[in-house]
Amino acid sequence: MARLNKKTVTAATPEAKDYFLWDDSIPAFAVRVWPSGRKVYVIHYRSGGRLRRYTIGQHGSPWTADLARDEAIRILARVHTGENPADKRSDDRKAMTVASFSRRFLDEYVDVHLKPRTRGEYRRSVELFIVPKFGSWRMADLSRTEVVEFHGSFRHIPYQANRTLGVLSKMFSLADLWGIRQDGVNPCRGVKRYREERRERFLTREEYARLGSSLDEAAEDMPEAALAVRLLALTGCRLREIQTLQWAHVWLNEAELRLPDSKTGAKTVQLGTVAVDVLKAIPRLPDNPYVITGRKAGEYLTDLQKPWRRIRKAAGLDGVRLHDLRHSFASDALEMGADLTMIGRMLGHSDIKTTSRYAHLKRENVKRSTDQVAQRISSALTDARI
8 A cells, every 4th residue: 555656656566467556545546557567547446236447547648646546536426426437438438439449549559569660551541441431430330241341342452451451350359358349249350351463573684784774873863762772672671671771780790780670570681792882882970870861860761762763764664663672682582592491581581471472483493494404305315316
């Protein structure tokens, strides 16, 4: 027992199991400390002969110990008049609209648990597709029928339809976890996704030559973008891995990039000699930690798509995406005899299934080699008859 204030709540350390730290001035008021470090203000009271627990909110903005105590006093006053605040909250949750739930979803889940790029994708699905369609609907009222119709309305853009369905599915899962939907049913479950055609484009040697010339020209007026594209081509890295690369993560003597975070978590990228030479030639700015610097002091180059469109147009590579440079890196590795496991390591894939998309290229190499062997044997057989 202690008076809950900023000092006592901050000092409460997580343990193997969750526990309650009770306030000595209001015995029903406590902060619940979870093993994860999460701290939540709660009150306990009796209603209808049962012990009830009411969650006020998580410690941190806006809830401080003093604000939570004031709220606890107000709620307990309602209890003394015969009201059950937990039932009232349950009714309010059932009445929550998709628009209001979306705000909580973005604030408490997307912004807290997802990586920056994924946050943007989730926000796009919520703000451009889900809320405009279902904003005024109650979360508790949406059924599979509405979800199927919603998914079907975007059949012309199957990739976006599937991504948005995934976001909506996560929203329903959390709605159930947070007590806003209580039927235990996720209306997105069982809805068949559209088939997505994977785009695969690999540069030929002649196209690489044109790209090299275009990069040399681009180095005159947009050197940062040209360097970024060259590094993408030489490393097989993802766009954001090069775009946000910091000098602290570049180990030139070891010929490695030691990335603390990526799409698949922390990883080490092995560098070829030419990639190391490119990095050695890049000047380091004392006030900027990034390798590919932007126009603002201390920032990285945020937009590579616009300069890339200029570069690829000059190279006659219309339609080629920056990500296709990564595919081309894998294709060349296969051409030179690397197996899928090795390529997975080179690209930083966490699952061999991701690398297996290049398996058909390996089959083409095998088919070509098989044909060459057959031609050689056929020639020998022919010679034997002469």
